[in-house]
Amino acid sequence: MSAETIQSRREWLLSDRPASRLQARLGRAYVAWRRFSANRLALVGMLIIIALVAVAALADVLAPYSATVGDLKNARLLAPSAAHWFGTDDLGRDIYSRIVYGARWTLYVVILVAIIAAPIGLLVGTVAGYAGGWTDTILMRITDIFLAFPKLVLALAFVAALGPGIENAVLAIAITSWPPYARIARAETLTVRNSDYIKAVQLMGASPFRIVLRHIMPLCISSLIIRVTLDMAGIILTAAGLGFLGLGAQPPLPEWGAMIASGRRFILDQWWVAAAPGAAILIVSLGFNLLGDGLRDALDPRSGDQ
Amino acid sequence: MSVAENQAAAGRGSARAVAILSSLGRFLVVAVTTYLGLLAVTFFIGRVIPIDPVLAVLGDRAPTAVVERTRREMGLDLPWIEQFYLYVKAALRGDFGTSVLTTNPVMSDIRRVFPATIELATLGTIIGAVIGVPLGVLAAVKRGSLIDQIARVVGLIGYSVPIFWLGLLGLVLFYAKLQWIAFPARLDVVYEYTFTPITGFYLLDAAIQGQWDVFHDAWRHIVLPAALLGYLSLAYISRMTRSFMLNELAQEYIVAARAKGLSERRIIWGHALRNAAVPMVTVIALSYANLLEGSVLTETVFSWPGIGLYITNSLQNADMNAVLGGTIAIGSVFIAINLLSDLLYRLLDPRTKAG
Amino acid sequence: MSGDTLLEVDDLRVTFPTRTGLVQAVRGVSFSLGRERLGIVGESGSGKSQTGRAIMGLTPPQAEVSARKLAFDGIDLLSISPRERRALRGNRIAMILQDPKYSLDPVMTIGRQIVETLRTHEKVSKAEARERALAMLQAVQIRDPARVFDLYPHEVSGGMGQRAMIAMMLITGPELMIADEPTSALDVTVQLDVLKILDKLVAERGMGLIFISHDLRLVSSFCDRVVVMYAGKVVEQIEASELRDAQHPYTRGLLNCMPRIGFERHPLPVLDRKPEWAA
Numbered sequence: 001m002s003a004e005t006i007q008s009r010r011e012w013l014l015s016d017r018p019a020s021r022l023q024a025r026l027g028r029a030y031v032a033w034r035r036f037s038a039n040r041l042a043l044v045g046m047l048i049i050i051a052l053v054a055v056a057a058l059a060d061v062l063a064p065y066s067a068t069v070g071d072l073k074n075a076r077l078l079a080p081s082a083a084h085w086f087g088t089d090d091l092g093r094d095i096y097s098r099i100v101y102g103a104r105w106t107l108y109v110v111i112l113v114a115i116i117a118a119p120i121g122l123l124v125g126t127v128a129g130y131a132g133g134w135t136d137t138i139l140m141r142i143t144d145i146f147l148a149f150p151k152l153v154l155a156l157a158f159v160a161a162l163g164p165g166i167e168n169a170v171l172a173i174a175i176t177s178w179p180p181y182a183r184i185a186r187a188e189t190l191t192v193r194n195s196d197y198i199k200a201v202q203l204m205g206a207s208p209f210r211i212v213l214r215h216i217m218p219l220c221i222s223s224l225i226i227r228v229t230l231d232m233a234g235i236i237l238t239a240a241g242l243g244f245l246g247l248g249a250q251p252p253l254p255e256w257g258a259m260i261a262s263g264r265r266f267i268l269d270q271w272w273v274a275a276a277p278g279a280a281i282l283i284v285s286l287g288f289n290l291l292g293d294g295l296r297d298a299l300d301p302r303s304g305d306q
Numbered sequence: 307m308s309v310a311e312n313q314a315a316a317g318r319g320s321a322r323a324v325a326i327l328s329s330l331g332r333f334l335v336v337a338v339t340t341y342l343g344l345l346a347v348t349f350f351i352g353r354v355i356p357i358d359p360v361l362a363v364l365g366d367r368a369p370t371a372v373v374e375r376t377r378r379e380m381g382l383d384l385p386w387i388e389q390f391y392l393y394v395k396a397a398l399r400g401d402f403g404t405s406v407l408t409t410n411p412v413m414s415d416i417r418r419v420f421p422a423t424i425e426l427a428t429l430g431t432i433i434g435a436v437i438g439v440p441l442g443v444l445a446a447v448k449r450g451s452l453i454d455q456i457a458r459v460v461g462l463i464g465y466s467v468p469i470f471w472l473g474l475l476g477l478v479l480f481y482a483k484l485q486w487i488a489f490p491a492r493l494d495v496v497y498e499y500t501f502t503p504i505t506g507f508y509l510l511d512a513a514i515q516g517q518w519d520v521f522h523d524a525w526r527h528i529v530l531p532a533a534l535l536g537y538l539s540l541a542y543i544s545r546m547t548r549s550f551m552l553n554e555l556a557q558e559y560i561v562a563a564r565a566k567g568l569s570e571r572r573i574i575w576g577h578a579l580r581n582a583a584v585p586m587v588t589v590i591a592l593s594y595a596n597l598l599e600g601s602v603l604t605e606t607v608f609s610w611p612g613i614g615l616y617i618t619n620s621l622q623n624a625d626m627n628a629v630l631g632g633t634i635a636i637g638s639v640f641i642a643i644n645l646l647s648d649l650l651y652r653l654l655d656p657r658t659k660a661g
Numbered sequence: 662m663s664g665d666t667l668l669e670v671d672d673l674r675v676t677f678p679t680r681t682g683l684v685q686a687v688r689g690v691s692f693s694l695g696r697e698r699l700g701i702v703g704e705s706g707s708g709k710s711q712t713g714r715a716i717m718g719l720t721p722p723q724a725e726v727s728a729r730k731l732a733f734d735g736i737d738l739l740s741i742s743p744r745e746r747r748a749l750r751g752n753r754i755a756m757i758l759q760d761p762k763y764s765l766d767p768v769m770t771i772g773r774q775i776v777e778t779l780r781t782h783e784k785v786s787k788a789e790a791r792e793r794a795l796a797m798l799q800a801v802q803i804r805d806p807a808r809v810f811d812l813y814p815h816e817v818s819g820g821m822g823q824r825a826m827i828a829m830m831l832i833t834g835p836e837l838m839i840a841d842e843p844t845s846a847l848d849v850t851v852q853l854d855v856l857k858i859l860d861k862l863v864a865e866r867g868m869g870l871i872f873i874s875h876d877l878r879l880v881s882s883f884c885d886r887v888v889v890m891y892a893g894k895v896v897e898q899i900e901a902s903e904l905r906d907a908q909h910p911y912t913r914g915l916l917n918c919m920p921r922i923g924f925e926r927h928p929l930p931v932l933d934r935k936p937e938w939a940a
Contacts, residue, residue, distance in 0.1 A: 141339060142343070144336070144340070145339065145340050145343035145344070146343075148340050148343075148640070148641050148644050148645075149343075149344060149347070149637055149640070149641075150595070150598070150599040150636050150637055150640045151599070152599050152600070152602060152603075153599055153602060153617070153632075153633050153636050153637065154347065154633065154637070156602065156617065156618075156621065156629070156633070157348065157351050157629055157630060157633045158351060158355075160351075160621050160624075160626065160629050161351045161352065161355040161356055161626070162355060233465060233466050237466075237468055240468050241468065241470065241602075241603050244468075244470050244603065244606075245602075245603070245606065245618055245621065246622065247621065257468070260468070260470065260471050260474070263474075264474060264607075267474050267477065267478055268477075268478060268482045271475070271478050274471065274474050274475075275475065277471075278468055278471030278472075278474075278475070281467075281468045281471065282463070282466055282467050282468065282471075285465070285466035285467070285468075286462060286463065286466040288466075289462055289465050289466050290462065557763060558758055558759075558760065558763035558764040559763060559764050559765055559766045559767070561719060561758060561764070562756075562758055562764040562765065562766075562826075562829075563766070564717075564719050564750070565717055565719060565750060565751060565755065565756040565758070565830070566750070566751035566755075566777065566778045566781060566829070566830070567747050567748065567749070567750035567751030567752055567778070567781055567782060568747075568751070568777070568781055569747065569781075572781075577766050577769070580766075580768055580769070581766070581767065581768050584768065655768070656767070656768055656813045656815070657767055657768075657813070657815050
């Protein structure tokens with residue numbers, strides 16, 4: 001591609017008078033992308049997340065050993081070496097392979113929590129904001145009550161009642177993390193509720209259900225995505241904490257938090273058993289935090305430098 | 307000054323009183339509903355989710371007679387709403403049932419272990435605020451400089467690191483390798499029997515009684531877990547301070563303060579920070595509440611006999627009464643701090659008006 | 662008008678670096694000021710506020726200020742240390758900002774803010790500082806100074822807030838006052854009150870005043886001399902009394918925008934802006 005065509009494409013994207021909706025939309029996305037990609041740390045965050053997804057997808061190729069079956073006879077608690085990059089654990093399993101497979105469980109938790117909690121928050125927030133009155137008061141009071149709870153402790157109690165396991169951990173985290181989304185969705189709804197185009201849709205006879213679903217919810221999505229991305233690190237840390245306490249993923253699943261827990265017994269002599277999975281958690285949470293910060297700065301310039 | 311202005315000013319004193327009263331009223335409503343909400347959730351967890359709540363409370367090895375008695379005591383034959391009423395009544399009396407593990411009433415267990423958690427979280431918050439506030443201020447004043455970058459990285463890692471893992475690594479380094487700190491516990495075994503706590507805060511108790519050897523020992527035990535919690539709190543506090551300070555430094559009254567010829571130091575600490583201090587109170591209180599909660603994992607790593615360790619031990623033994631009692635205890639303090647900080651905010655800010 | 666010059670500005674330039682390159686907010690402004698009232702008029706973005714801030718030394722750190730000469734009472738402002746510059750600010754040169762709602766510290770009482778200026782520049786006891794602050798509040802015609810002293814800025818009206826601002830800036834007895842749109846944020850009804858107070862104090866104390874405004878009529882009735890700025894440059898300097906005979910088309914355009922009672926104004930005139938005036 002010649003420099004000239006690139007130049008003209010940029011002009012097309014940045015045009016003051018977009019000729020079509022697509023052009024306007026692409027132009028906006030391009031501006032946001034330029035702002036995002038100017039932030040080097042945000043790019044690092046994005047690379048980390050892309051790497052996480054790639055590792056999870058290619059785990060079968062990347063992992064040299066099995067994640068669950070070890071060599072008890074010959075390979076117990078070996079220090080890091082060329083054969084076992086991060087060493088082996090007490091059951092003779094290769095820690096590197098377990099971390100590679102663990103990426104899948106991290107993604108599993110994060111995605112499931114997001115697709116459970118975000119829609120709950122979106123529904124509660126938009127309904128409260130659009131309906132107003134008593135509905136709003138009651139829904140928001142419930143939201144505030146949940147917001148005032150200690151999340152980790154409540155998740156602990158939920159898992160204690162539901163029984164340990166990764167599905168229950170996901171459920172417990174989701175139950176405790178929807179309130180901020182409801183708050184955001186409500187705030188966005190309130191800003192558009194009285195606008196003329198919503199009135200126009202009302203006049204055309206659209207049902208409240210349709211208005212909320214088709215005209216209000218889509219507007220809340222971008223701020224919700226930012227918030228969910230920023231929360232991902234917290235979700236990962238909570239899930240790892242539950243795993244560490246033996247309440248999340250159960251053996252022999254290669255979940256990173258549970259791996260740290262099993263390495264705890266050998267921490268003073270074979271520190272690598274716990275060190276590597278913790279580093280993995282740190283890097284991935286850092287990636288989500290950097291990405292979330294970058295997205296917020298790019299998509300919401302008002303909160304720019306903060 | 308016009309007459310109207312004078313009258314308006316005279317009415318302002320009472321308007322402020324009304325504002326305080328109305329926020330107190332709202333405060334009470336919020337406090338009561340939030341606390342009821344907490345009880346409703348724990349009730350749901352304890353009585354609704356388990357197939358047999360008695361089994362959840364007693365474990366499966368209890369004799370039949372005890373099971374029957376407990377079933378009656380818990381009122382499981384009554385309708386749910388009535389059960390909840392009894393549950394709330396009991397909780398308000400501080401009756402959370404008996405712990406299977408310790409065989410004590412849960413409330414007396416909690417009273418015994420809570421001071422350890424408070425001591426840890428308080429020290430952590432002090433560390434976090436004492437370092438975090440100046441760091442945030444410097445980062446905002448020297449925006450984009452090296453110190454700003456460092457503060458940013460320190461903060462981001464604090465937001466991203468699993469604290470239990472950092473604690474384990476800290477133990478390896480400072481306890482096993484360097485031997486700077488004592489093993490995971492609250493005191494050395496020697497002192498466990500010779501030292502009588504008064505308040506339950508060992509550092510304070512040792513200082514009051516002049517037992518400086520105990521103080522030193524208690525310090526060697528608390529310093530690493532407190533530093534870790536302090537780091538979490540520092541990450542949050544410095545980030546929020548920076549953002550508040552940037553906001554204040556962009557205000558017109560800062561230009562006016564410069565026009566008055568004030569020194570930069572006076573402008574930053576005397577004007578900008580004074581204005582940022584009002585929201586900072588909320589941030590520090592919230593960070594304190596978060597540390598109480600974060601203590602669950604930290605206490606487990608450091609065998610710190612506080613409420614977090616109590617809850618996790620009970621969890622491992624399926625001791626539901628103790629788990630829920632501990633949850634309510636942490637939840638209550640958490641809610642109280644949350645609400646109090648909100649109230650404090652209204653009282654501290656001279657701009658608070660009615661409504 | 663006295664003959665001695667208080668302030669000399671020669672070829673003042675203020676440049677801001679931005680992502681797209683350098684932006685010159687002030688491009689070679691020159692004038693001199695005695696103990697008189699000088700008005701600087703221009704539209705927003707004409708560089709009039711940046712001129713005032715450059716004289717004060719309040720230009721943001723990333724911007725660059727240069728001048729062939731920028732001297733106050735014979736002191737070269739650009740060569741003295743920041744500390745010496747600060748000692749002048751609030752003491753011998755003071756500034757009034759536009760809106761008291763934002764320019765007074767919201768969490769400090771009015772009295773303390775006035776006392777703070779005084780005690781920054783003079784070694785006086787707390788009791789004496791309080792006395793002088795109360796006297797100053799009286800001088801800006803606040804009737805109950807002792808009560809206003811203990812009020813927070815949000816508890817007073819805009820007019821009273823601006824009087825408190827004037828008190829805060831005049832308490833050290835400065836020789837030069839820069840007033841940046843001091844009445845634009847106020848109710849029309851109190852604008853004149855505040856202006857009269859400012860005018861009286863400036864006259865009594867024999868100060869020099871730079872009055873920055875977008876309102877040519879206000880400036881012409883209030884000042885001795887007017888500097889008209891456009892796009893960072895001075896397009897015309899003229900005695901206020903001779904404003905009717907202004908030569909420059911931009912000044913004439915500004916004058917034509919003023920409505921006069923009894924004259925039909927249709928169609929409303931539009932300001933001409935020609936690039937060659939900025940060149």
